Amino acid sequence: MSITLDLGEAVIPHGAYSTLLASPATQAETTITAIKNYILRTGLQVGDALPTESQLCSDLGVSRSSVREAVRTLVALDIVEVRHGHGMFVGKVSMRPMVESLVFRGLLNPGDDHRGLRDIVEVRITLDKALAEPVTQTWKNRQDTEIDQIVAQMDVHAQKGELFTEQDRRFHIRLLEPLDNHLFLHLTEAFWAVHTLTVPLLGAPRPEDMLSAARAHRTMLQAARAGDTQAYREAITDHYAPLLAALT
Structure with a gap:
């Protein structure tokens, strides 16, 4: 049939x-x-x-x-x-495809007051603050000459009015490397790549913003070594404040 x-x-x-x-x-x-x-x-x-x-x-x-x-x-x-x-x-099974998609999403509506870029930065802030407790527990009284050198290089570049993109990346990666969960490290690196690729759309940062960012990184490290979770979260807020202001 x-x-x-x-x-x-x-x-x-x-x-x-x-x-x-x-x-x-x-x-x-x-x-x-x-x-x-x-x-x-x-x-x-x-x-x-x-x-x-x-x-x-x-x-x-x-x-x-x-x-x-x-x-x-x-x-x-x-x-x-x-x-x-x-x-x-x-393959490397990296976060690259996600990064490229997020960057493109952030660029889709450039006339929309950078809404897509703000979303990306806000997600990164949320992740950084969520990791405040494990970071401060891991870094309490921890000595590390590599991250000290990175922070010192940030200060030098900021004083000269120069960008310190590579030092920024190395700082955040180094801060999370001692944590047991390496997925946090990969996600942070991915979001760092996203917003670093999109920040040039805003034009050159002001010298005072670079100085503020350098200070915020130093404060984050100091708070982490002191085991002060609240101070660490406040330093994160200061770190991203100039960027959010520019996107707004």
Whole structure:
């Protein structure tokens, strides 16, 4: 007996329904999941080699076009890295795709009083303040010549009216490195990258803002070493105040 499925104006024979379910898009999505599961199942780590395209087709039972489309998507997500002439490898699985999406989102409505950029900065402030307690517990009475040098370099640059973007990044990364949860570190680095990439849209910062930012970083470190969570949160507020003012 012939069975048909009535989908509004289209009447599809029952035998053709399975073909629709196995559309190229669905196959590619299935292949993406299969490749990710293969990486997890075989215990591959960042930088490890993946099977060749032909091997993946055979092992996963999918077409070459599905593998190629899946790999393109996984490369964009930084899960797979293609090295031409060498093969495919497990990617860095970084926060880069999220960073790029957030940066683009922040740029979408430049005439909207920088609403998208303010949202990003406010999320970063919330994360920094949420980490205040573990940071102050970890850094209480902790000595570290590297972070001291970073803060000193910030002071020098600020006094000269120079930006200290790299020192800013290193400061926040170094502050979170001793924490047990490294996801905090990766998220902070991602949000730092987002707002650092978008800040140039505001024009050159005022010299007094750079001096204020340098002082705020020093105060954050002092509060952390004193184990003073409240003072640390207040220093975070001072740190971001000039940026929020510019975005407003």
